[in-house]
Amino acid sequence: MKSVKLIGYRCTDGVGTRCIHAGQEPDKLSGAVIPPISLSTTFAQHAPGEHRGYDYSRSGNPTRDACEHCLASLEDARYALTYASGLAATSNIMHLLRPEDSVIVSDDVYGGSNRIFNKVCTPVQVLRFNFKDLSDLAVASAALSPDTKLVWIETPSNPTMKLVDVRAVADIAHEANPKCLVVVDNTFLSPYFQRPLALGADLVVHSATKYLNGHSDVVMGVICLNDPELHDRLKFLQNAIGGVPSPFDAFMLLRGVKTLHVRMRQHERNALAVASLLEGSSKVTRVAYPGLKSHPQHELAKRQQRGYGGMICVWLTHDPHVEGAGLQAATRFLQALRLFTLAESLGGVESLAEHPAIMTHASVPVAQREQLGISNAMVRLSVGIEDTEDLLADVQHALTAVPTGPPNSKL
Numbered sequence: 495m496k497s498v499k500l501i502g503y504r505c506t507d508g509v510g511t512r513c514i515h516a517g518q519e520p521d522k523l524s525g526a527v528i529p530p531i532s533l534s535t536t537f538a539q540h541a542p543g544e545h546r547g548y549d550y551s552r553s554g555n556p557t558r559d560a561c562e563h564c565l566a567s568l569e570d571a572r573y574a575l576t577y578a579s580g581l582a583a584t585s586n587i588m589h590l591l592r593p594e595d596s597v598i599v600s601d602d603v604y605g606g607s608n609r610i611f612n613k614v615c616t617p618v619q620v621l622r623f624n625f626k627d628l629s630d631l632a633v634a635s636a637a638l639s640p641d642t643k644l645v646w647i648e649t650p651s652n653p654t655m656k657l658v659d660v661r662a663v664a665d666i667a668h669e670a671n672p673k674c675l676v677v678v679d680n681t682f683l684s685p686y687f688q689r690p691l692a693l694g695a696d697l698v699v700h701s702a703t704k705y706l707n708g709h710s711d712v713v714m715g716v717i718c719l720n721d722p723e724l725h726d727r728l729k730f731l732q733n734a735i736g737g738v739p740s741p742f743d744a745f746m747l748l749r750g751v752k753t754l755h756v757r758m759r760q761h762e763r764n765a766l767a768v769a770s771l772l773e774g775s776s777k778v779t780r781v782a783y784p785g786l787k788s789h790p791q792h793e794l795a796k797r798q799q800r801g802y803g804g805m806i807c808v809w810l811t812h813d814p815h816v817e818g819a820g821l822q823a824a825t826r827f828l829q830a831l832r833l834f835t836l837a838e839s840l841g842g843v844e845s846l847a848e849h850p851a852i853m854t855h856a857s858v859p860v861a862q863r864e865q866l867g868i869s870n871a872m873v874r875l876s877v878g879i880e881d882t883e884d885l886l887a888d889v890q891h892a893l894t895a896v897p898t899g900p901p902n903s904k905l
């Protein structure tokens with residue numbers, strides 16, 4: 495397919511065309527331009543065991559196939575497998591492992607990933623997890639050994655927006671153990687801004703609930719990969735464990751993904767504007783957004799990503815010696831926002847704001863939260879695609895509600 499030149503953006507590989515067309519040929523039977531929602535749970539066979547590729551809808555479904563085809567294309571992958579949620583996808587990946595297998599996880603991950611690793615996979619599957627700061631390659635080198643069976647990377651991380659150099663960590667992992675599976679949770683950037691398979695990852699996982707669907711009305715997950723043998727194992731697990739998405743959700747996801755490219759550009763444009771505004775405010779101690787020059791890994795972001803995405807993490811100014819001052823600053827800011835809705839989740843067209851310590855990351859152990867800087871003064875923003883000026887006005891107004899911090903708090 496001829497590539498589409500998008501002036502001002504680095505995606506010149508026809509990704510927008512793929513969003514709209516991959517897996518979405520007009521229906522062979524009727525010519526329907528939009529893939530039909532195939533609700534039938536079972537499919538007629540010509541003779542026992544002889545069918546047209548579908549026998550039972552958990553094992554395979556035409557709407558799900560269309561969706562998987564499109565998602566594979568977007569990640570430049572040979573295969574995609576979809577699930578009832580991002581965590582169902584995660585659970586399937588963990589079922590590739592055997593009891594006592596060792597897993598290294600980047601230290602700042604989605605709260606639900608932390609929960610399934612620590613509270614399900616550890617006690618039930620007897621897997622061994624070690625959380626390490628993989629943004630530090632010396633730490634990664636020391637942590638990865640021939641025993642490491644899987645590395646779980648989230649970059650940018652949720653919520654602190656730390657980056658991991660995927661190529662470097664994948665090289666270290668594969669050198670230590672050529673069979674080590676390198677998994678990247680690509681939820682925060684979507685394939686529009688980052689393609690981990692090209693950086694050496696073996697598996698890419700998404701909460702498709704977020705940017706891929708983009709409209710906060712579907713819970714779904716996806717795994718993308720190239721290796722045929724690994725695909726067969728995961729395809730077996732998808733059917734055997736059974737956490738598949740409904741045909742309706744697969745249809746909704748295909749509908750959402752048609753505008754991924756348009757949405758991601760506007761998410762980024764708005765996020766960069768909001769992050770710059772926050773950075774210039776006396777009510778803010780620190781902003782973490784990979785698109786800002788102040789981000790400690792801005793150069794890595796430029797090299798590894800095709801853009802910076804729509805997620806921002808911000809720490810509000812407060813007096814650290816006053817008990818509860820951090821929470822008060824964050825709460826005042828969150829309650830004063832009018833366009834940003836106070837809610838969990840991210841990646842939808844509407845702007846959302848949340849308090850990770852109390853909301854999305856409450857399941858992360860307190861000591862780990864403190865070490866990562868997930869403090870009570872921290873707020874996470876999922877910047878939507880509303881008009882930039884309106885979002886800036888909303889944030890500007892909410893900052894006025896934050897109490898003035900001590901004189902040197904910006905240091």
Ligand SMILES: *Cc1c(COP(=O)(O)O)cnc(C)c1O
Nearest residue numbers: 579580581604652681701703714
């Ligand atoms: C939401 C999220 C998940 C989990 O996905 P669900 O669809 O909610 O199960 C995993 N990783 C990241 C980064 C997420 O934001």
